[in-house]
Amino acid sequence: MIEHIQNKTILVTGGAGFIGSNLCEFLLKKNIKVVCLDNFSTGKRKNIEPFLQEKHFKLIEGDIRNLDDCNKACKNVDYVLHQAALGSVPRSIKDPITTNDVNVSGFLNMLVAARDAQVSRFVYAASSSTYGDHEALPKVEEVIGNPLSPYAITKYVNELYADIFKKTYGLDTIGLRYFNVFGKRQDPDGAYAAVIPLFVKQFINHESPIINGDGSYSRDFTYIDNVVQMNLLAITTNNNAALNTVYNVAYGDRTTLLELTTLLKEHLSNFDDSIKNVEIKHRENRVGDIPHSLASVDKAKKLLNYNPKFNINDGIKEAVKWYWNNLQ
Template sequence: MNKKILITGGAGFIGSNLCEYFLSKGYHVTCLDNFSTGYRHNIESLLSSANFKLIEGDIRNTIDCQKATQGIDYVFHQAALGSVPRSIIDPTTTNDVNVTGFLNMILASRDSGVKRFIYAASSSTYGDSEVLPKTEDVIGKPLSPYAITKYVNELYADVFSKTFGIETIGLRYFNVFGRKQDTNGAYAAVIPKFVLQLMKNESPIINGDGNFSRDFTYIDNVIQMNELALKTTNSLAINTVYNCAYGDRTTLNDMVFYLKKYLSEFESSIENIKIIHGPSRQGDIPHSLASIEKAKQLLNYNPKYSFHSGLKESVKWYWENLK
């Protein structure tokens, strides 16, 4: 428990939840963030802990990466510029952060003697593959600059583990949602964005007919898998990638139906809000469903939260913190 871990992007949605969790388990936690998409309020309650250290820096800066990895045992690389639409509008910045930043971090980790480099991969890597469920060894062609950058991360990790001996584990996140996820901005994820609109009695706009489906994955399942990736001693479980998901899919129409249902328990008028359908979004994958068999077998992963139980927890958190 005296191990020292670094969480890049530690003030972001997933990163701040990881910071909070590992700090509560007795680890020494360093957070590296430039606050471009993360928020200081996400880690405010952690700053007074003697076991928590904040480094305000940028993964595009090699000196910041070297400083952050000094004396670190394990790295959780969460820092990235998310969002498919943003990558289409500005592929250069997405590449700088997600590819150059990744390379800077894994190089610094290698040079600092980090034991294991656990990184946020993405379900977008499956691209135009229509195979369902998604299994780790069958991918298609990327459909966006963002997807390309996340696949390049996997290629770099594989080369570094084989060439330099640093242990790597990639977790392909599938539509993660939950507490602390940003509700604002042009690139807010669909669940928190819709929650905020419904709480304001506004009509959410679904891209397309709403029949696209996603393997929505609650944040506590993601925390569980990150911890398993940290703790595993199974040699077969390292230097590879895993789907990080629940293993079920929900259409966007059903997702909004249950959002309205759970929110209406706090304010009954929300159930009557109309939903608007807009044009489909460029670069979107139609359907996403993960096989989690590999993670079950090699990491002993057993997700505790279904989409419905996770959504109820999320709605309760947003209502208590935003209303």
């Protein structure tokens, strides 16, 4: 599938972020031209520093809320991997206006810029939060509930806009509903740090991780390499039936938060045996959190030949190794 994009240029928005920088790294290793657009509000310069000397890498410091920046980034680009967004349900509850500005207005700017630049395909980060209050498991793409947070609303609106841009302007799109992605370069710091890097950092520092609720809530934790695979499949597929729809991006298994802490302890104790004795603490459940999340990946397997390589155990093993080497 790499040969389809060997002489193409790919724009990665949010390319200095966790997922974006992993996409940039993979593409550059395959000698594919990469343009990175980032305003460094949540992305980190250190994530892309190794790429700055690469002849196939171009950095544009800009904001998707600025249409001129989007137009500049899309110029002479063949494909867009749109990762730029303000994540986090709690952040959206605290500041819904900024979340909407970035995730909806910024998204629309990128669609317009991609349309005007005649980009071949627009692949974007959607979200499992779109399933909202729909309780059935596993989650299948065609059945969603009502959103439970401003963030979830913005990500659903992205899907609606993408659909309209195909119908109205002929822009091919694919939405990737990410389920709890984790792995190298995911930021453990800040008020809205994801649970895995946060817990890893706390364990390394011999601090007690705090679980919201009794630990029975579960998630379909998805290692970053599975996500990179899906993005690649989305821009290289020549199956027309696979275009202009959305896919779950997950492993297709769920892990409770208590099981997660057990796994983290097990792998981190290979580096520091005393981590086995770190206590787990609990507090009340968080507003906007869904109890359980589990994806069906049948659609992705059928239409895109998706074959996730990393289950939770294998992914945690790789992630822990990276954090141990980079958080010391």
